Amino acid sequence: MSQSRPEVHFTSLNSPLSTRSEVVEACTSLLRPLLPFFSPGRTRLRLGATATRYDEAGAQLEGFTRPMWGLGALLAGGDSFPESELWLEGLRNGTDPSHSEFWGYSKDMDQRMVEMCPMAFALCAAPKQLWDPLTEKERLNLQKWLDINKKEMPNTNWLWFRVFANLALLRNGADYDAKRLEADLDHLDTFYRGDGWSNDGPEHTLQMDYYSGSYAIQYLQLLYAKINGDKDPKRAEEYKNRAKLYAKDFMHYFDEQGRAITFGRSLTYRFAMAGFWAAVAFADLELEPPLTWGVVKGLLLRNLRYWSRQPDILTGAGTFNIGYTYPNQFMSENYNSHGSTYWFMLSFACLAVPEMHPFWKSTEEPLPVNSIPAILPLKHPKHIMVRRGGHTFLLSSGQMCHYPMRASESKYGKFAYSSAFAYSVPTGGYFVEAIGGDNTLALSDDAGETWRVRRKTLNARLETEDNSPVLISTWTPWDDVSVETILLPPTEDAPNWHLRVHHITTGNRTLKTSEGAFGLDGVSQKDERELPQMTGQDTEGRVEGAGETLAVSRGGAVGIVELHQPQRRAGRVLDEDSNSNLTECRSVLPSLAMDLQPGIDTWLATAVFAMPNTVPDYRQRWKDGFQNRPKIPDWLKQKMAG
Known part of the structure; x- marks a missing residue:
């Protein structure tokens, strides 16, 4: 028999992961192992030695920004994470052109544009902790760094990242490009094909995977509807209606045990495959039968439990590796750094809603297989x-x-x-x-x-x-x-x-x-x-x-x-x-x-x-x-x- 080895899990194996407090602990248990990897200026995290198609500074920026999906949700929900000050310090230094760890301004088709999205979400969700403490000069530095309005971007879900860069400035009272924001949203709406489904690109392509649902398009539509619905109610209502239709189909991509069907690229994002259900909670969106709040809760939390039982997704230091259920470079893409994997944490958006929200108050229900x-x-x-x-x-x-x-x-x-x-x-x-x-x-x-x-x-x-x-x-x-x-x-x-x-x-x-x-x-x-x-x-x-x-x-x-x-x-x-x-x-x-x-x-x-x-x-x-x-x-x- 093979020799057993100590297993590292991101939460206690005895945790049922059924309450908000237990999910909070799971999220914080993923943030804590990152702390020793911060650079001296707190702007970067080097979590592995493998390379990506883009520069090393961009790869280490991923390690800094992508955990902000979880951090922003935690803070928005009223939970404390004392080490959030490290990210605030990183925002100050990484956007300061005079600092030795300045991230650099984006060029055309730059990976930095992607990393603006989780950062922008956190700035929208938790402005008291991440925007308000900045000085006027620091805010101007951040505003200039987020300005990618004249840069070329891929004609894909990436356009949502520029939307969120502008959205973070808009919601925090800073200067933003209103025309570009509207133009990007109008163009992204051309990806919509009907019945809730969007394509990850223009009509002549056919790519409808987790990017067009949980990783980016459907997910970010719902975040936008919640964050900016007061200023853009018509579009917000449209995005919610799309999500209601999409949810009826997307539920079929999950089994009764919580696993998602393995299909498409970027599967090293793992728990992000269920992110759409977290966005439903974040947006306060009541879906149509049989998708009760209890069913939605089960779809999300069963998937989280599945990943919590996979010891080989973590390094000995407790950080994510590249792979699926074990380390695997063969299945990766050339844009996957070890920091990339923390796109996973967008599925903690449900923590931005309080204990009394119907998502948390509801009794978890199984997949309604007898009615679909x-x-x-x-x-x-x-x-x-x-x-x-x-x-x-x-x-x-x-x-x-x-x-x-x-x-x-x-x-x-x-x-x-x-x-x-x-x-x-x-x-x-x-x-x-x-x-x-x-x-x-x-x-x-x-x-x-x-x-x-x-x-x-x-x-x-x-x-x-x-x-x-x-x-x-x-x-x-x-x-x-x-x-x-x-x-x-x-x-x-x-x-x-x-x-x-x-x-x-x-x-x-x-x-x-x-x-x-x-x-x-x-x-x-x-x-x-x-x-x-x-x-x-x-x-x-x-x-x-x-x-x-x-x-x-x-x-x-x-x-x-x-x-x-x-x-x-x-x-x-x-x-x-x-x-x-x-x-x-x-x-x-x-x-x-x-x-x-x-x-x-x-x-x-x-x-x-x-x-x-x-x-x-x-x-x-x-x-x-x-x-x-x-x-x-x-x-x-x-x-x-x-």
């Missing part, structure tokens, strides 16, 4: 949300990151994303175990030397067949090769399965193919070694055969089966490259392999089985579920025959 659809198509993000067979996940087609990003094909291009079985990312490109191959169809035209997976989809669309939603899209790994993929959610008769049907035209190439199911924990519970072959009465292990394969471990049970021509595909359980999966540093991947000859059309009908470990007695129940296989619907059989 088990299958829900979402036309704007092009997702089919699924809550069936004990599993919460989504099917996806059409989204992509419209600028270069590490592992963007894994973050947006996979067929399915789950709250129980996190996605994997590439660690290299020269063997199939290293490509992050879960929920992808990978193709190689050089005998397996390199692999291509879906990144950019064409003509992605939601359709309805047999009263059930389906997702259809095409992608072209090479100019002469095309793949049409049809995704079907589970049926009531086979609740643990979803279908993927692929029509592949090979062109002039000989292709190797590998299609992955969900990745899962690949460690044997018996001896903590690699997952063995399953025999006899074993309750864990791997099974490999013609046209099908399965793995059962302490993570759950996952399998994959070819329904159309099983003898042509070989089932195998891949030992994924270590540290490729977001939650399991040693993961396995049930997959199907097949070679294709040039100049042919091929139909593959893949059924993917998944039963999370949260299903009672899953080690016994998976057997019946795995044998209860879905059928290719008649309409699809006709399409394949044609």
Whole structure:
């Protein structure tokens, strides 16, 4: 057995994290470990040695500003944090051009613009502690530093950061650019697509992830509505109405245990994935049934509890590392410093409201799974949300990151994303175990030397067949090769399965193919070694055969089966490259392999089985579920025959 090690948690494992005071303690317990890392002038925190695409001063500024999401909420709610004086001192020195630790003024596309947002929130929420003590000269320095009104910014959620820079000045009686504030808000409103959903950019892009909800757009809309609603009531009301619509969809991205579906970029922000629910509390927004205050409270606090139980998200010093449930640079982006991770703390906005607020007074309620659809198509993000067979996940087609990003094909291009079985990312490109191959169809035209997976989809669309939603899209790994993929959610008769049907035209190439199911924990519970072959009465292990394969471990049970021509595909359980999966540093991947000859059309009908470990007695129940296989619907059989 492995040797145990001391675990570091950001709050007591015995804390139920159900009351305001307990959440206050969780927030302060994340602020305290930062104190030894302040620079002499209190303007920067160096929390790690890895680099970002922007300068080191900007990276250390992140360490200073992002905790201000939590600090500002604490102070706004009437709680004390004696060391808040360090941030006040940092504001004075960092914005003083004559000080040795001056942050520097923003250039075009500067990371400093991002960091103005949590700072601006804190200045709006807690002016008595962070603005009023400043001298007139210090206020002018801060005003000049926040003036980015003539700087170029990305045409994305970043524009909200300039809105908040102006908002902080407006709410504190300083000079601001009213025309730029209005113009930015008007432009951001062009990102709105309907039904509560905004795109993270202009219409020709399709990126609707946690940025368009909890990290930035929906979140900041609600903060704006609360902070500036008295001066801009019409826009504030519009933002609240959008949030009411969005909430009905966004609740489907969380499971009953509090986990969020792993999808998209910047997942190292962790608890920020639930930030929207904190903003609902901050904005005093009553949502529509079944989203009572008790349900909203449960959505936020269950997610906080989940993260509080993950010891490997913290360094030995108690600060956040880069990763998801353990340190992992493979899944990070080139804009992630150790300070970046503290975007996490925006989800403490609920602390800005008092103990007597209905959010805190309400009794926490579970997710109302009996009153929401088990299958829900979402036309704007092009997702089919699924809550069936004990599993919460989504099917996806059409989204992509419209600028270069590490592992963007894994973050947006996979067929399915789950709250129980996190996605994997590439660690290299020269063997199939290293490509992050879960929920992808990978193709190689050089005998397996390199692999291509879906990144950019064409003509992605939601359709309805047999009263059930389906997702259809095409992608072209090479100019002469095309793949049409049809995704079907589970049926009531086979609740643990979803279908993927692929029509592949090979062109002039000989292709190797590998299609992955969900990745899962690949460690044997018996001896903590690699997952063995399953025999006899074993309750864990791997099974490999013609046209099908399965793995059962302490993570759950996952399998994959070819329904159309099983003898042509070989089932195998891949030992994924270590540290490729977001939650399991040693993961396995049930997959199907097949070679294709040039100049042919091929139909593959893949059924993917998944039963999370949260299903009672899953080690016994998976057997019946795995044998209860879905059928290719008649309409699809006709399409394949044609």
